[in-house]
Amino acid sequence: MSDEINPVINMVVFGIFVVATLVIVFRVSKKNATATEFFAGGRSFSGPQNGVAIAGDYLSAASFLGICGAIAVAGYDGFLYSIGFLVAWLVALLLVAELLRNTGRFTMADVLSFRLKQRPVRMAAALATLVVCFFYLVAQMAGAGGLVALLLGLSGPVPTGITVAIVGVVMIVYVIVGGMKGTTWVQIIKAVLLVAGAGILTIVVLAMVGFDFGELLQRAVDASPQGEAILAPGLQYPNPIDFLSLGLALVLGTAGLPHVLMRFYTVPTGKEARRSVVWAIWIIGVFYLFTLVLGYAAAAFVGPEVLTDPSTPGGQNAAAPLLALEIGGPVLMAVISAIAFATILAVVAGLAITAATSFAHDIYASVIKKGQADPKQEVKVARRTVVVIGIIAILGGIVAQGQNVAFLVALAFAVAASANLPTILYSLFWKRFNTTGALWSMYGGLISCIVLIVFSPAVSGGPKSMFPGADFDLFPLSNPGIVSIPLAFVLGVIGTFVGKPEADHDAKQAEMEVRSFTGANAAKASDH
Template identity: 80%
Template sequence: MIDQINPVINMIVFALFVAFTLFIVFRVSRQKASAAEFYAGNRSFTGPQNGIAIAGDYLSAASFLGICGAIAVAGYDGFLYSIGFLVAWLVALLLVAELLRNTGKFTMADVLSFRLNQRPVRMAASLTTLAVCFFYLIAQMSGAGGLVALLLGLEGGVATAATVAVVGVLMIVYVIVGGMKGTTWVQIIKAVLLVIGVGILALIVLGKYGFDFSAILDDAVALSPHGEAVLSPGLKYPNPIDFLSLGLALVLGTAGLPHVLMRFYTVPTGKEARRSVVWAIWIIGSFYVLTLVLGYGAAALVGPEVLQDPTTPGGENAAAPLLALVIGGPVLMAIVSAIAFATILAVVAGLAITAATSFAHDIYASVIKNGTVQPDEEVKVARATVVVIGVLAIIGGIVALGQNVAFLVALAFAVAASANLPTILYSLFWRRFNTGGALFSMLGGLASCLILIVLSPAVSGHEKSMFPTLDFDLFPLSNPGIVSIPIGFALGIIGTLLTAPEPDHEEKAAEMEVRAFTGAGAEAASDH
């Protein structure tokens, strides 16, 4: 099967896509961009446009490559990722989207520092933002390495690592040149291509079976070494607590993802932010339904043993491209792989600009310079930060090569749900909440999550761990969400009750409540 791959066709399609998106980025970019232009695209996007861009930002390599591979290999348990990623949007829609847009300016830290002590809160929020973005970036870069290695028929660790570096360099160019506006248009283009591509692929798979999904499942069962177990829970997560922990992280994590939250500031009003999420839910929901067809289609037509063969470039992350190769030949595979690559580039660009904004706006401008920095200087710092983030992401992506990208992203969701979500919800809905509670919640949630991840089977002690030759897996669950998320919420309460509130906390809390729920004063404040 691998012998049928045509690297020349793949290179041509890949080069055309990169050239097209770079043209778009240069076309919409402005070298002298203001902070509002670089960070939020001048708040010029409509709800539908931003909803499509959110889908482009959210439907990552984990969604396309990782979930298809997880379903092909683990069946029912793999589809849990799709369910969790989709249901999570209800939390974002009902609890945070409009309220965050009404109270913030560019970042999550703007919301938290509205009525809390600005310097420590911004530092802590930036730390959690950078942690989430780093985990997410590692997943995307790892997926990119395996995908491009498969595309070009490359073998060996050095060649695959080189492809990770290429993705990192392209990411840096997209963000430095295009800012949020260029990044958003890349995400819109990618979302449209992804949904169309996945839809066509699913139709072809269903057409081969006379649109009988049961026939696909029968072949998947026949090819699986686990038989009918691929249709039942427990194959990937035999421990139901592990299963529950993953689901909790997925469902609660989205509302705390900084690169998703930042997208709410690219629209002019809170109402448009809410419309964005509704559009995103429809697009994302349609996509995740199709992953069930593609995942089991890959199980039936490619086979789990091929995907788990150590000689298969990309491993189980190659399920969707190899499915395209089987049903449509090298040309369809090239198109699907280019769409997957577009998926990775769009997401890493969104993550990079979020991390850069967090450092430049929250740490450099607001903490180091006490708000006295000029906007153009702040943008220069953000662009320089993108380069540093790109280098770190390349290194992390190389270390994580071979891991399932959906699993890696689930760890980022756990960090977001443990460190960010409790603080956001308390800040929006609990008047007594104070700076002490925010610091306890963010730093304690982050620390507990990171410690449990390091001590989990994901990092050491098993064949598929990041460091399989080491063994310090003292925590039994692969995802720490079921422990670290309650810790984050509990620490927010403990920290608030143990520390004194700010002198003007009642007035600030009342002002924030009015702005969050009515939008009064939000538009004027967002541009100053």
């Protein structure tokens, strides 16, 4: 199959996209001097625009490359990722979006520290943000390395590592030059291309089977070594508790993802933030229906054995591009792969600016400078942070080569749901909640989740582990969500009753309640 891959066509299409998006980033980034412009795009985006951008931020390499590969190999269990990723948006819509926009300024920590002690809470929130962004970035970089290796017909750690580094450098340029405004426009363009590309590929696949989805499933069954097991639960997660743990992390993780929450600050009002989520849900829902068709089509036309063969560049993550090659030839493969590459670039740019904003705004400005930082210096620190984050992401992506990116992103969701979501909900809805409860919940959820991941089969003990030669998988579940998420909620309650409320607790709580539910003074406070 690699003989049919045309590296020249692939690189020409890639080059056109990268140059075009860089031109757009330079054009829209002429006003990026202020913190509001750099971090929140000047709050100039409408609900529908931001909704498309949210979809662009959310539909990552995991959504396109990882889920298609997971469905092609594991069938029903792979589709669980689509279901979990989509249902999660109901939590974000109903509980988080509008309230966060009304209460915060640039980051999740603005909300968490609103009525609590600023420095310790901001530090904890910033650390949680950086860890979640790291896990997510590693997943995207792993997908980028496998994708570009496939397109160039390369194999081996050195060529793949070089491609990961190139992706990292382009991402750094996007964010340093474009800030949030440039990143948002890249995400809008990428979302339109991704949904359109996946839709065209879906229509072509269905046309090949006479628009009979049952026929497509039968072909997938015939091509799979697992037979009809590909249509039933248990192929990838024979342990139902592992299955439940993954689902819990996916459903609750979105409402705690810092790079998604940060998008709510690019709109002028809480109402527009809610509209953003409604638009995002529709776009994301339609896209995940496409992944169901494309995943089983990859099983039928490419074959699970090809995708699991160690000699196949990209492995499972190459399912969608290889499907395009099989049914449309090198040109269609180049277009689909360029869209996938755009997906990775846009998402890593969004993650990088989120992590950089959190460090500059929450750690540098609020903790180190004690709230006395010059906004222009804050932006400079953010730009420097992007470079550091890019280097760390490149190194992590090289280590994680060969892992399914949907699986890696699920670990990021588990960290987000454990470290962030309990504290967000308690801050918004529980009057008695205090600083001690927030710190116990955030640090307890973060540490427990990371420790369980380190000692899980995801890292060691099996042929598909990150370190297959090692064996320290003391925790039996691949995803720790079922343990770490409830633990974080419980620790928040215990810490609240152990600690003492702040001196001005009642007044701050009343102000936060009015602002979060009505939006009163939100716009005024957001830019001062």
